[in-house]
Amino acid sequence: MFGKIKETSDFIRNEIGETPDFAIVLGSGLGALKNEVEAIKTLKYRDIPNFPQTTVAGHSGKLIYGRLEGKKVLMMSGRFHYYEGHDMQTITFPFRVFHLLGIKNLIVSNASGGVHPDFQVADIMIIKDHINMMPEHPLRGKNLDELGPRFVDMSEPYSRRMIALAKQVAEEEGIDAKEGVYVALQGPTFETPAEYGMVRAIGGDAVGMSTVPEVIVAKHQGMDVFGISIITDLGGPEIAFAVSHEEVLAAADKAMPKVIRLVKGLLRKC
Template sequence: MLEKIKETANFIKNIINEIPDFAIVLGSGLGQLKNEVEPIHVLKYADIPNFPQTTVVGHGGELIFGTLEGKKVLMMSGRFHYYEGHPIQTVVFPFRVFHLLGIKNLIVSNACGGVNPNFKVADVMIINDHINMMPEHPLRGKNLDELGPRFVDMSEPYNKKMIEVAKNVALDLGIKVHEGCYVALQGPTFETPAEYGMIKAIGGDAVGMSTVPEVIVAKHQGMDCFGISIITDVGGPDIAYTVSHEEVLEAANKAMPNVIKIVKGLVKNYNG
C-alpha cells in the first residue's frame, strides 16, 4: 500500500510541480465549487496510477489543481465511499497521497441528514466534532509509521482556527450557519426514524456516509481539517419523511452558493 501511495504521489507531483495550500473534497451535489477554481491541471481519476473510480451520481471523477482566491488548491471532484464496496484503505487512499504531496490543510464537504430540531433542509453546518459508527476503521491493521503514529490524538479533529475563520466569513456575508457533530454510518440506505433517534440520542446533529474516515487519516498525518455539511433532509424518531438521492442533490444545489462563499473565504483568510 505504501509503495502504491508513493507511486501515485510521485505521478501527481511531477505534473503539478508545486505544493498545494489546500486539498478540497467535493461531496454529493457540491460539484459546482470546482467552477470557482482557475484550473492549471485537470487529471481524470482513470489516468492516475492506483486511483480508485467513483460510481455515485453527483460525484465527478477528476483531480483539479489550480488557483482559488490566490491560493493553490488540489480539488477532488468526487470521493469514494465505503458503501460502494471499496475497502476502507481505498476510500482513504487519496488522503494518504495528499500528505506525501506536502499538503497541510484539508477541507471536506458533504451532504447529510439533519437530526438537530433547529436544522432545516438546505441549512449549512460547520462540523466541530464527529462520531465514527462505521464498521471498519481506516487505521486498523499494521501502522504506516512513515505517515503517522500508531495512536492518534483526536481531541481536535476539526481545526478550531479554521472554524473561527469560516464563521467570521459567514457572519460578514450574512450567511446563517450551524455548528454541530457529524455521525458517520456505513450506508447506503438513508436512516430509519429509529436510527435518526439513535443519532440524536448519542449527541449527533447530522448523519452521513463519508468524511469521518478521511478526517481520521488526515489527522493521523498531522493535517489541519475543516468540514462543512449541507443538510439535505431532516429526520427523527417521530418523523417519517421519504428521502431520495435526487432530493439530496436538489437541496445541495440550493445551498451551494453559500457553501462556495464560505469555502472561498476560508481559503482566502486562513494561513495556518
C-alpha cells in the same frame, strides 16, 4: 501500500509541479465549487496510477488543480464510500497521497441528514466534531510508520482556528451557518426514524455516509481539517420524510451559493 502511495504522489507531483496549500473534497452535489477555480490541470481518476474509481451520481471522478482566492488548491471531485464495496484503505488512499504531496490543510464537505430540531433543508453546518459508527476503522492493521503514529490524538479533529475563521466569514457574509456534530454510518440506505433518533440521542446533529474515515487518516498524518455539511434532508424518531438521492442533490444545489461564499472566504483568511 506505501510504495503505491508514493508512486501515485510522484505522478501527481510531476503533473502539477507545485505543492498545493489545500486539498478540498467535493461531496454529493457540491461539484459546482470547481467552477470557481482557475484551473491549471485536470486529471481523471482513471488516468492516475493506483487511484480508485467512483461509482456514485454527483461524483465526477477528477482531480482539479488550480488557484482559488490566491491559494493553490487540489480539488477532489468525487470521493469513495464504504457502501460502494471499497475497504477503508481504498477510501482513504487519496488522503495518503495528499500528505506525500506536502499538503497541510484539508477541507471536506458532504451532504447529510439533519437531526437537530433547528435544522432546515439547505442549511449548512460547520462540523465541530464527529462520531464514528463505521464498521471498519481506517487505521486498523499494520501502522504506516512513515505517515503517522500508531495511536492518534483526536482531541481536535477539526481545526478550531479554521472554525473560528469560518464563523467570521459567515458573520461578514450574512450566512446562517450552524455548528454541530456529524455522525458517520455506512449506508447506502437512508436512516430509519429510529436510527435518526439514535443519532440525536448520542449527540449527533447530522448524519451521513462519508467524511470521518478521511478525517481520521488526515489527522494521523498531522493535517489540519475543516468540515462542512449541507443539510439535504431531515429526520427524527417522530418524523419520517421520504428521501431520494436526486432530492439530496437538488438540496445541495440550493445551498451551493452559501457554501461557495463560505469556502472562498475561509481561503482568503487562511
